[in-house]
Amino acid sequence: MAWLHVHYHSETLRMPVPMEVLLPQHVSKGAGKTIDPGPYPALYLLHGAGDDHTAWLRRTSIERYAEDLPLAVVMPAGHLGWYTDMAYGRDYFTFIAEELPAVCERMFPLSGARERRFIAGADMGGYGAMKAGLLASDTFGAVASISGAMDAVSLFERLDPQLAADIFGSKETLPGSVNDLFAAAEQAARTDGPRSALYISCGTGDVLYEENVRFKEHALKLGLPLTFDEGPGDRGGWAYRDACLERLLKWLPLRESGAV
Numbered sequence: 001m002a003w004l005h006v007h008y009h010s011e012t013l014r015m016p017v018p019m020e021v022l023l024p025q026h027v028s029k030g031a032g033k034t035i036d037p038g039p040y041p042a043l044y045l046l047h048g049a050g051d052d053h054t055a056w057l058r059r060t061s062i063e064r065y066a067e068d069l070p071l072a073v074v075m076p077a078g079h080l081g082w083y084t085d086m087a088y089g090r091d092y093f094t095f096i097a098e099e100l101p102a103v104c105e106r107m108f109p110l111s112g113a114r115e116r117r118f119i120a121g122a123d124m125g126g127y128g129a130m131k132a133g134l135l136a137s138d139t140f141g142a143v144a145s146i147s148g149a150m151d152a153v154s155l156f157e158r159l160d161p162q163l164a165a166d167i168f169g170s171k172e173t174l175p176g177s178v179n180d181l182f183a184a185a186e187q188a189a190r191t192d193g194p195r196s197a198l199y200i201s202c203g204t205g206d207v208l209y210e211e212n213v214r215f216k217e218h219a220l221k222l223g224l225p226l227t228f229d230e231g232p233g234d235r236g237g238w239a240y241r242d243a244c245l246e247r248l249l250k251w252l253p254l255r256e257s258g259a260v
Helices: 055-059 062-066 092-107 124-135 152-158 161-168 181-190 209-221 238-251
Strands: 002-010 015-023 042-046 072-076 117-122 142-146 197-203 226-231
Touching: 002 092, 015 062, 015 092, 042 092, 042 124, 055 062, 055 072, 055 238, 062 238, 072 092, 092 124, 117 124, 124 142, 124 181, 124 197, 142 238, 152 161, 181 209, 197 209, 197 238, 209 226, 226 238
Parallel strands: 042 072, 042 117, 117 142, 142 197, 197 226
Antiparallel strands: 002 015, 015 072
16 A cells, blocks of 8 residues: 655644555555555544544554555544633534545545545544544445443543533533534434444543443434444453554445445
């Protein structure tokens, strides 16, 4: 695979933004065979609050897991915006749900079909990916959260008070808003359009395990298509995230999307 370091100016964020991109190479494989030149499905892989856009490459075997797949992997910088259109700050949700796919599809040989666009993340990135799957299901065919924050009200209480206010506004207006994943799941269940396939993985020793289980039960009760994966693991455990990432790539509907 080609590993590309990309820096471009985001009109949505009004600032330069870096991203790492893994892209299948169109090279000879002998006997006249070549790798499919695309357009490829794309996985947008979001980092957590304590990391940056290089974390997945530094901490996991994502390149090795993806090297035999006709799949591009895009890892953008999300800073500390929690992939949310901040109350006092920048529009990180619009960035990942609208601008980023459009920019990448202009730059690289990526498919523009929703069935071939996927988004996933861990921790903060898991929250952002799940919100994108629920509120932008016309953009992403499949989404996944690894050890993600599912309860925004609980999250508000864990964050630095000023940062929480900058991101979400007031705690009182958070329940039922677009930043409340439980409310977003209810909205997704009411829509007549396509629904994203949902995947949640969380270690049983993770402090976020209980809220992940509550969200799973809520989503399944609403009839949303959700796969739940659990196993031994604690918060921030990269060994767990790495193993989950390998399983996640096998779960992605690449065959159904026509990628393999």
